[in-house]
Amino acid sequence: MSVKDIVVMRFKQLCGERHLNINGLATLSGVTPSTAYSMMDSSRRDISIVTIKKFCDGLDITLGEFFSTPEFDNLEQEIK
Numbered sequence: 067m068s069v070k071d072i073v074v075m076r077f078k079q080l081c082g083e084r085h086l087n088i089n090g091l092a093t094l095s096g097v098t099p100s101t102a103y104s105m106m107d108s109s110r111r112d113i114s115i116v117t118i119k120k121f122c123d124g125l126d127i128t129l130g131e132f133f134s135t136p137e138f139d140n141l142e143q144e145i146k
Contacts, residue, residue, distance in 0.1 A: 069144075070111040072137045073118065077106075080125055080132075095124030 067075075081091055092102035097120050104112040122132050 067137075069138075069141055070113050071108075072141065073113055074106055074108075074111070075137070076132060076135060077121060080127070084125065091121060091124060095120040097121065097124075 077088075077091065081087065086094070088102045088106055089099050091097075092099045095102075097117060101112075101117060102121075104110050105117060118132065119129060122129055
């Protein structure tokens with residue numbers, strides 16, 4: 067699984083815990099729905115750290131809390 071896939075999976079997990087859909091997350095975060103959907107779309111995965119930060123702000127969590135999961139900790143190195 068790629069780092070982008072794990073980012074999307076993490077946001078979906080957090081949204082599920084809060085009973086939010088992607089549109090709701092976008093609204094909470096001050097991000098346009100089209101930006102949110104372009105990030106979630108598996109054919110695009112347009113992900114930026116600024117958008118991740120805004121989503122975390124909307125969910126009232128820190129970047130550290132977002133990335134502190136076994137899935138991120140166990141990613142393979144990108145440099146081979």
